[in-house]
Amino acid sequence: MRLIFTVVFAFLASAAGAQYKGKVFLDENKNKTWESGEKGMKGVSVSDGQNVLKTDAEGNFFLPGHAKNRFVFVTVPAGYKLSDKHYLKIDDKVAAYNFGLLPDPTSAGSSVKMLQITDTETFKYNDWIANLKNFSKKQDVSFIVHTGDICYEKGLNFHASQVTPEALGKQIFYCIGNHDLVKGAYGEELFEELFGPVYYSFDAGPAHFIVTPMRSGDVQPSYTVDEVISWMKKDLAATDKNKPVIIFNHDLLTYNDQFVLKGKKDSINLNENNLKAWVYGHWHNNFVRKSDKTGIQYVSTASPSMGGIDNSAAQFLSIEIDKDGIKEIKPHYTYLHDHLVVNSPNASDMVLVKDGQLLISANIYDSETTVKSAKSIIYDEKGNQIATSPLVANTDWSWYGKVPVAKMSKGKSYTIQTEVIYQDGREYIQKQGFTMPLNTPSGKTANAGLSGKSGNDQAASLALKWVNNIKGSVWKASPILADGKLFVATIDDANNLKCGITALDPVSGKILWHYKTRNSVKNALSYDGGIILGTDMEGFTYALKAADGTLVWKKDLGMKSLPGYISGGIVDKGIYYTGYGSYLQALEVATGNTIWINKDWNGGEGTPEKMTMAGEVLITGSNWQSLFGHDRKTGKLLWKRSDEGLRFRSSTGIYAGGKVYITGLNAIFILDPLTGKNIGKIEGTYDFKVMATPLITDKYLIMPTSVDGVVAYDLKTLKEVWNRPTGNALVYSAPYTGPESGTVESTVVKYGKQLLFAASDGYLYRINEDSGKVLQKLNLGAPVFADPALHGKQLFLADFAGNVYGFELK
Incomplete structure (x- = not known):
């Protein structure tokens, strides 16, 4: 028995x-x-x-x-x-x-620091890995989390050998992404062989962290959602209920306030388990929001290795967590080491003096640390020190200072030595020369220049009249001049504190007013009848009085799912067109009342294009989905195109001569706006997935590229005329671009027989229209994604560091 x-x-x-x-x-x-x-x-x-x-x-x-x-x-x-x-x-x-x-002292205490990387999708070693390693070591980071899409067999094997705790000097925890479910006995077999279980937990500082898997992917997994829920319930039951819970997953569970994970037979309400943040990737974009009702934060970052699908800047995030959840988030842009450019005083046309003070403007950045302090010292030709000034931080790039010019003489040469001390104690020193101009700029510009006609003087050159920092990064929201003011919008992809709309005096650069928005206003502002309009990343539209920034109306467009709103709206005949997918709509500028809402399409990913009005047709798009033509008055879908690379798009179309010129992945299309059908096409050997708009002149079609600078085509024959390469991008933004990419996200503008554009290499270019020959090149020291605004002889420009520049063509 x-x-x-x-x-x-x-x-x-x-x-x-x-x-x-x-x-x-x-x-x-x-x-x-x-x-x-x-x-x-x-x-x-x-x-x-x-x-x-x-x-x-x-x-x-x-x-x-x-x-x-x-x-x-x-x-x-x-x-x-x-x-x-x-x-x-x-x-x-x-x-x-x-x-x-x-x-591990870094894992103890009342708060803890971590790094998030995601969607690296590579099997090749590059500097972003060294950036990650060195930053972690210098900043007392406790651990690193990779939130998935490592990617496919080659990527999985590469990361398992190169992006390890031994290589990085820190614990690294991996999530499984949809492209990490690959062929095998079951989808997660290779991931498990290399990285272990697809769900697990750990504690650090005051918090409890849970790694969770994708529901599905390229190959079906063996685990079920019910199994994950069953384990999570037991894991949370064994955890101190007072600990804040942070969950990592490759994708966002829900855009709603209630984080309820549901299987076929079971479910768990994470709101009832002290959930404080959901940290994810998948969308290849930079987006952070916080629920008003629950305080739960939604945190996403683009890849550190390359530009994002929606042209988000390549970065990793450092995140600090305390007893209340996420305390602070900071983005860190990769591939930069001891980057220091003093753009004023820089050369005879980049020297600013006002009220007896010489302005010092420097863009300073290092991917592996943060700047603790900086100062500049001025020396005369004999090496005598004549002035010194500490520099004050405006943003994570921009630093300003001032020194008296009493001891400086016009026409004389001087040296500016800038000394940087990083948080890790390391010092970096750089010297450069400049000459005090004979006619010192006063910081004032004649008002006539703001409305004059574009010049034709081939010898005209750019001269800096003023620069001012608006305390937040500028992405694609180009300066617009209206009502005697200059308007620019800022982003904050970390804490949503520095985002908003700012008005400046176009003559002096003085900030006149600032309106704080709920989330980042990433793309173009619009103006109509004394009102400035913009839509933020969460789909909230703001109508402000241009005169003083007073809110006229604010409207929630009804965004209920990703992607975040990064496209640019437009105004036409008193109607503001904004939004995306099921919340794409036409709003009355005066009241904010909805005229129509799109009901014909949804899905895809965000695209950083600005909408195009082509007669009676409104053209907009969805990345990885389609290009759409809508009836302007009713919103009815007239046509859509997803063929020939038109579903992979970033740039804005332009309507000229009854035709629409617009780019796809690696071609330029000339379309009939009524039908969306091809009238012509330029089969390119270039990658056109940038945020710029084609420029149409009387002779040329000119288009920026992701890798090869700017290219010009003969407008009649559509044959290439010239190509103007640019330097390597300081920050990678064009989708899937990385080192050695000469990216230009900024639209080219025409002045007489010259072309002006700014590039991701941090330079402002003035080139010959017929040859592409460089006539002038000014080093700003920060990438420029926003389009320049040309008004008569005045050129206004905003860089990623938050500096707004006023130039004069003279």
Whole structure:
């Protein structure tokens, strides 16, 4: 009888899964192996993928197992890090599953710092990995999380060998993305082989962190949502209820306020489990928002290795978490080391003096640290120090200072030495020469220049009249001149604090007013009848009085899902067209009342184009979906195009001569706006997936590119005439572009027989229209994504560092 009972018990145990024992211990000699005398760690959660329990007083655990178990893994406690991996693969030959811990001061305390990377999608080593490693080391970062799309077999194997805790010097935890579910016995097989379980948890500082998997992907996974929910419930039950919970996943669970994860048979309401933030990737964009009702934050970043699908800047995020959840977020743009450009005083046309003071404007950036302080020293020709000034930070790039010019003489040469001290104590010094001009700019410009006609003087050159920083980065919201004021919009892809709409005096650059918006206004502002209009990343539209920034009306367009709104709206005949997909709509400028809402399409990803009005047809798009033509008056969909690369788009179309000129992935199309059909096409050898608009002159079609600067085509023959390369981008933004990309996101404008444009290499170019020959090149020191605004002889420009420039062509 006893024999029969034993056999039956063994059978039942086998059916339910094996049983696993082990120990969590303090690995005092750091050899990754438990040895007699090494202290066991009490109260540490361990799991077999379904069951979760805590270690006893001696650090021992005993897990019952289950039918699908493949790993035993540990929830690393706050104040510790692993001496080896957080998981062990189940093997019949393993007698005990032991996990060694080491003290980690970066994981202790009332707050903790982490880095998020995502969608790296590469199998090649590049500098972003070194940026990540060095930043982590210098900034007391506790751990790094990769939120998925590592990507495919080559990417998975590369990251498993090159982007590791050993290589980075920090714990790195991986999420599985849709492109990480690859061919095998089941979708997650290779991921598990390289990185372990697809769901698990760990503690750091005051918080509890949970890594969760994608529901599905390129290949069907073996896990189910119900299994994940079952484990999460047990994991959270074993966690202190007062700990803030941060969840990592490759995609956002919901845009709504209630984070309810539902399976076929089970569900879990994460709002009831102290959820404070959902950190994700997938969309290749930079977007952060916070729920008004729950305080839960939604945090996304683009890839650190390349430009985003919607032309978001390549970056990684540093995130600080305290007892209340996310305390602070900072973006860090990759591939820059000791970048320092003093753009004023820089040359004879880049020297600004006002009220007896010389303005110092410097763009300073390093991907691996932050700037603690900076100062500039002025020396005369004999090397005598004649002035010094500390520099004050405007943004994470821009620094300003002033020195008296009493000891400087017109026409004389001087040296400016700028000294930077980084947070890690390292110093960097740079010198450059400049000449005090004979006719010192006063910072004032004749009003006549704001409305005069464009000149034809081939010898005209750009001279800086003023520069001012508006305390936030500028993406694609180009300066617009209206009502005697200059209007620019700023972004804040971290904490939503520095985003808004700012009015400046176009003559002096003085800030006249600023309106704080809910989220980043990423693209073009519009003006009509004394009202400035803009729509932010969350789909809120603002109508402000141009005179003083007073809010006329504010409207929630009804955005209920991703992507965030990054397109540019337009005004036509008293109607403001804005929004995307199911919240694309026409609004009455005076009142904000809705005239029509699009009901004909949805889906795809955000595109940074500005809408185009082509007669009675409104043209807009969705990245990775289609280009659409709508009836301007009713919103009815007239046509759509997703063929020939038109579904992969970033740029704005231009309506000229009854035709629409617009780019696809690597071609320029000339379309009939009524039907969307091709009238002509330029088959390019260039990548045109930039945010710029084609320029049509009487002779040429001129278009910026993602990699090769600017190209010009003969308007009649559509044959290439010239190509003007630019330098390597300081910050990569065009989709999937990385090092050695001469990107131009800014539209080219025409002045007489000259062309003007700014590039991602941080330079402002003045070139010959017929040859593309460079006539003048000014180093601003920060990438420019926004289009320049040309008014008569005045050129207004905004860089990514938040500097707004007023130039005069003279």
